[in-house]
Amino acid sequence: MMFAASTAQAATVLLVDDEPNVLSAIKRELRHEPYRLLMAESGEAALELLAEEDIDLVISDAIMPGMDGAQLLAEIQQRRPSCVRILLTGKADLSATIRAINEGHIYRYIAKPWDDHELLLTLRHALSHLQSERERRRLEALTQAQNEELLALNADLERRVAARTEELQQTADMLDAAYGELKQSYVITTRVFSTLINQRLPRSLQTNAQVGRLVRAFADDQGLDESLRHDLEMAAALYNLGRLSWDDQMLTTPAQRLYAKQQSEYRRYPEAGEALLMTLEPLQGAARLIRHHREYWNGSGYPDRLRDETIPYGARLLGLAVDFIELQRGMILPRQVSRPGALELLQKLAGRVYDPELCRAFIALCQEQAPDLGLQDARVMTLDTRQVEPGMVLVQDLHSTEGMLLINHGKALTASLIERLIRFEETEGASYTLIVRPAESEEEV
Template identity: 30%
Template sequence: MNPKILFIDDEPHILKAFARLFRKDSFDIITTSSPTEVCELVQNDEFALIVSDQRMPKLEGTKLLEQVRELSPDTIRIILTGYADKEAAIEAINQGSVYRFLTKPWDDHELRNEIKRAIDEHRLRQENKRLQELTLSQNEELRDLNQNLETKVRERTEKVTLLNQQLKQGFIGSIRAMAQLGEMHSSDLGEHAKRVTVTTGQIGKQLGLSMDDLFQINSAALLHDLGKIELPENLLAKPYNKLIPVEQRQVQNHVILGEKIAQMVPSLEKAAVLIRHHHEHFNGSGYPDGLKGEEIPLGSRVIFVADYYDHLANNKSGAQPKSPEAILDSMKEHSGTWFDPQVLSALHKYLLPEEHESALLDYLNKQSVNDTPEVKQTNKKETVQSIHSQNSEVESVTEAEMDVTVEQDLRLRPYELELGMTLSRDLFSNNGGLLLPRGTVLGQRQLENLRSLSLANPISDRIFVNPQPVEEKKNTTSKETPQKTPLQV
């Protein structure tokens, strides 16, 4: 479409001259001598350029082009003026009413060039306007797309998160269902597996294991004896060292069967390997493959230590239960032969944190014999505090994240106990005597006696209870003012 040019002059012969001058150009030329008609034409059509004479009888050119600007801001406006009207034309340019002015009489070549430059300017302005409108439109579309995308991403994320949660719950449900098989076969096996899982998770925390490793190790711990479901109850009840060789081989086969069962669940491949090797000994004397040292997966070494400790702590032989200190002392005899020393140390640190700190201070004292006088005892304490600070970062992992297979028991001091809490482990006095068995639901009288005992002869603060009380909380004795009554538990 050719650009349209409107010429206005009160002299007809000048208008004819304009028409002749541009007859060979690709312009649509329209001429008029009426200012009123100019406004009507501009309202009804789109003009690229208007060229107006300055001196006209009814209206000056600058005034007319001001009206045109209001009606059609994009139209380029040029004034034709004589020398005497230059100042008026310059003022009109400064005010933005006109693009530029040309003088009469004009040079045809110069006029043609100015008209073409004005048309190019109009095209440039129109293209710029088009691009701006396109940019605004695209920005608006992009804004809408971004909003829609954010909504879709949020919706998709929620769906994926929900699906992952459902898959995780289904996965954990499968693990617990398999664990339930062992518990149905033997309640002792089920309870033992839960306790070992708790201890395994705590050892793993002391070792600074990752969340994925903790999950796999805890899963393996919960299922580590699942292969025993094929064993008869009379065989399960006999101590391993009293079994004849044929029976021992039959018991040893439970790690192979447990591995096969775990392999049936997707994503439990690592746990299956841990189950297979949880009876390997650090010196290579274990079964089924005789692995030794770091050939044994770390998770298997952890489960073996927790498994062995739980058997000693919860033996069914009728012998007097041993304290954690006594059990650890007996296990230390096999450190480096059966047990990984690092794992055994982690169990010791979990069960006896105060003793572990004391041993660490003794070690630092020995190391500082040859130190310079400037090395003070406070430095050793700061070192211990630094080590505990590092460990606290590991312990900041929530229980739910650390162990997704079973609920964790709570570790409380005597004054933190509350009515209705259930002991999850046997409670021993400092001299190794059994105060309360595992499963005891704490009543008002027992709480008062325990708190009274802790004042007279502080008992260990290693009191473990289930995470949820069996009964609703009732009126409890103030933690700050325990009753001083004789111990009767």
């Protein structure tokens, strides 16, 4: 019982009985316990002490003149519900005991004459229970405070991103128009959030757009249902969210060159990404794909060591797309792997790391087309801003040199938008290349 006793350190116990010899007997029995003992010879005196002292536990006799034990404990329950209440009762006090249970919500009752060992054990258990409840409430309050702190940190991140891009404010009218359209689509809005994440990552490690193009092309090729497509697009945009807490050195080090401690942190990023998204109802499906996109077909992956078809289909596809792009960027091996070499490596790992059937279909798509480059359509053209014409449709997102999304793919260019983009280039001292296709009306003609 050493643990129970230790949790009761500095507990204040109030003994209430109209017979002084009973109070003395209980006090004598508790003399070796680490409690601060208070005594009262009536219910009224006990309530006065309750108003002045922070009392953890009350032991009250059932039968007392004036206010009896049941009335006293019911009053204490109203005034101080967290205070543990115990009733001392004789065999003839059944009605008082029942009232104490019903009205005072007592923790226990102890029959007179009491057993000394039982009395000590009951107090220790009661105070241990009280300590556990207090700790639970403390942890709930701490969790709430941490959630609020996280919200504050997210808000601060947005402010800092805005501060770093002050020089782009002269294009606010263009960005406002883009954001107005983005609000109409939750998927597109998610991709905007992805560009904010990219502010933390080096340009060469901003892989979200390529991963997104791959999963969209595969979804089109395989005719995946709309719900899964929706989750896949958002997961592709946000899969590396859990890496934002890494330091710069770890962000730029290939996975196979990380130290053991860094490897452990690396393996936690899918869980961290899921945790940040689970509170957002529309993103819970994407969060589940992010959590499991590092699971392996043979069960040796992480975080849950799922295997075979217990791994969500979307997570299997996301893992393939992520590895295909990150191998080429030099983010996994200590060297950049060529596009054909990456496809060959995926094939070798089929059946161990990847779903073999899914891997075959994925490789076939990448060999027939180049969806990760956004150039698989023969009508697609690569033009600078002074070559594009009104009505052309943007095939690939256009970002500023700082990584901010300027125009989202699928946007039909207007003369006004092209003119503003040319002025923006002159202001920023940059030159942008746009990947576009002809307007639908022109194709029909």
